[in-house]
Amino acid sequence: LVAVDLSRASVLAWRAAREIAGRFGSKLEAVWCDEVPPPDLSGFGHPAALRAMRRKMLKRLEALLGPGAHIHAVGGNAARSIRRVARERGCDLIVLGTHRRRGLARWVLGSVAEAMVREAPCPVLVVSRAWRAPRWVLAPVNEAPYARRGLFAAGVVARAYKARLAPLCVAADASSAASAQNLLRARVAQLPAPMVGVVKPSAEVRLGDPVREILRAEKGRDLVVLVAHRKSLLGDWVLGTTVERVLRHSRAAVLAVPSR
Numbered sequence: 001l002v003a004v005d006l007s008r009a010s011v012l013a014w015r016a017a018r019e020i021a022g023r024f025g026s027k028l029e030a031v032w033c034d035e036v037p038p039p040d041l042s043g044f045g046h047p048a049a050l051r052a053m054r055r056k057m058l059k060r061l062e063a064l065l066g067p068g069a070h071i072h073a074v075g076g077n078a079a080r081s082i083r084r085v086a087r088e089r090g091c092d093l094i095v096l097g098t099h100r101r102r103g104l105a106r107w108v109l110g111s112v113a114e115a116m117v118r119e120a121p122c123p124v125l126v127v128s129r130a131w132r133a134p135r136w137v138l139a140p141v142n143e144a145p146y147a148r149r150g151l152f153a154a155g156v157v158a159r160a161y162k163a164r165l166a167p168l169c170v171a172a173d174a175s176s177a178a179s180a181q182n183l184l185r186a187r188v189a190q191l192p193a194p195m196v197g198v199v200k201p202s203a204e205v206r207l208g209d210p211v212r213e214i215l216r217a218e219k220g221r222d223l224v225v226l227v228a229h230r231k232s233l234l235g236d237w238v239l240g241t242t243v244e245r246v247l248r249h250s251r252a253a254v255l256a257v258p259s260r
Helices: 009-024 048-066 078-091 103-109 112-121 147-161 176-189 193-199 210-215 232-240 242-249
Strands: 031-035 069-075 095-096 125-129 136-141 164-171 204-205 225-229 255-257
Touching: 009 048, 009 095, 009 125, 009 147, 031 048, 031 078, 048 164, 069 078, 069 125, 078 095, 078 112, 095 112, 112 125, 112 232, 112 242, 125 176, 136 147, 147 164, 147 176, 147 255, 164 176, 164 210, 176 204, 204 210, 210 242, 225 242, 242 255
Parallel strands: 031 069, 095 125, 136 164, 136 225, 164 204, 225 255
Antiparallel strands: 125 255
């Protein structure tokens, strides 16, 4: 399921999803969220005018996406509406672009991408530039049991594209580096042998802040795969989860996998 509008970010997401759907033999659908215009736009408030505007938008979207595109037109909050359609359609993947809002604009308007990964019913792929077949997939892991889901998902994608897998563990300091290395070995050992033979994992331990080191490690990588897991309501609301914070600054595509 691809979230679409008339923006360049949306076009990039659609093209990425089309290539991925073709590779995995998946059905491709789009969802357009028709948000209600502000009340002061009285010229567009008449039902007939609104219907005409929606029809015009849908025609432009159909022309943009190409013949045969299946578009769900929904209303209301974008993130909630996309999640609802994904649940109803039993989608395996949601793909969307990012407008890269920063600072006050992001605080006031929010980020649909960040809102999606918090409670999405399936993995969410966020792209910020033209998609290309991944050659390296970065897979940050930690000691939490749910981290195995992210590493396995990264391995699935890497194997499908015959790409290299780069498991990463960020340790707080040098005293915990050995434990991080052991953790990485254990995590990689849990991957299926046929997968390991294709993706040839190249594990790395870094020291410092997880978000900063993930962003540094993504250089030269095409895709970052992270598990979206909520920790504390207050902490996540103020700073965001690790995956949300990576999303704000990552230049690579980011795949967020639900922790459950």
